[in-house]
Amino acid sequence: MWRFTRDRGTQAELVHEVFVQVYLSLPRFRPHRAPFEHWLFRIATRVGYQFWKSQARRQRMQPLGEFDPAAASATDQTNPAAAAETLHRLLAQLPSADRLVLTLMYFEDCSMKKIARRAGWNETLVKMRAYRARKRLKRIIEQNQMTEYLTGISHGTT
Amino acid sequence: MEPLEAVEALARRARAETPPGTNVNIGAVLRTARAEPQWRLTPLAWSAAVSALAACAILSLALHSNKSTTTDPIAPLFNAAEVQMP
Numbered sequence: 001m002w003r004f005t006r007d008r009g010t011q012a013e014l015v016h017e018v019f020v021q022v023y024l025s026l027p028r029f030r031p032h033r034a035p036f037e038h039w040l041f042r043i044a045t046r047v048g049y050q051f052w053k054s055q056a057r058r059q060r061m062q063p064l065g066e067f068d069p070a071a072a073s074a075t076d077q078t079n080p081a082a083a084a085e086t087l088h089r090l091l092a093q094l095p096s097a098d099r100l101v102l103t104l105m106y107f108e109d110c111s112m113k114k115i116a117r118r119a120g121w122n123e124t125l126v127k128m129r130a131y132r133a134r135k136r137l138k139r140i141i142e143q144n145q146m147t148e149y150l151t152g153i154s155h156g157t158t
Numbered sequence: 159m160e161p162l163e164a165v166e167a168l169a170r171r172a173r174a175e176t177p178p179g180t181n182v183n184i185g186a187v188l189r190t191a192r193a194e195p196q197w198r199l200t201p202l203a204w205s206a207a208v209s210a211l212a213a214c215a216i217l218s219l220a221l222h223s224n225k226s227t228t229t230d231p232i233a234p235l236f237n238a239a240e241v242q243m244p
Contacts, residue, residue: 002177015180016187023191084172087165106169134162141161150164 003107004048006088014051018044038117045100045118052096093140098133101126
């Protein structure tokens with residue numbers, strides 16, 4: 001659930017919710033249809049996605065303008081956690097469905113088929129969302145002139 | 159470097175991060191789960207309920223239309239009057 005929030009308290013709440021959903025859905029689990037792990041991942045993905053959707057309803061997204069690359073570069077950017085934090089904030093600019101596809105793709109290195117299974121969506125829909133999400137992401141990066149900054153972080157040179 | 163190439167390179171670095179672990183309080187999980195409302199309908203029950211409602215609506219419409227066209231006792235009198243008018 002760390003991919004859905006960077007806050008430890010919220011992460012604990014989400015994990016709690018996943019286990020509650022697992023307990024409630026247990027009578028519907030069919031072991032011959034899918035391994036337990038896949039079923040669990042699917043529930044966790046659904047809980048995380050619902051969390052993003054409710055968060056988006058409650059508050060507007062934090063504009064990227066508030067994200068100061070200069071301040072961020074003061075931290076140790078060679079640290080994978082810093083790269084993950086930057087990527088998390090960047091993906092948070094996208095709508096929930098696009099964000100889910102790119103989070104699973106970039107953070108979990110999932111294939112389209114795996115994303116479709118975990119999100120419970122059609123594979124064609126996932127491909128279409130991935131294409132649209134990457135286009136949006138590219139536009140956000142270009143508008144904020146972040147390409148150079150991201151290149152620096154990804155090579156650990158800022 | 160292209161913006162999306164930069165993001166992919168960033169993602170490769172981000173994947174090396176070890177997510178922090180979380181302890182789960184099973185007792186609290188069970189308490190929350192048991193406090194959840196138990197009246198949720200299963201998909202089969204939903205489909206049965208919707209079918210029953212649709213059947214009721216169709217039946218009610220059929221009865222209503224039947225009544226208005228064939229069981230009106232005054233309609234034949236009017237028709238007869240129209241025919242006999244010079």
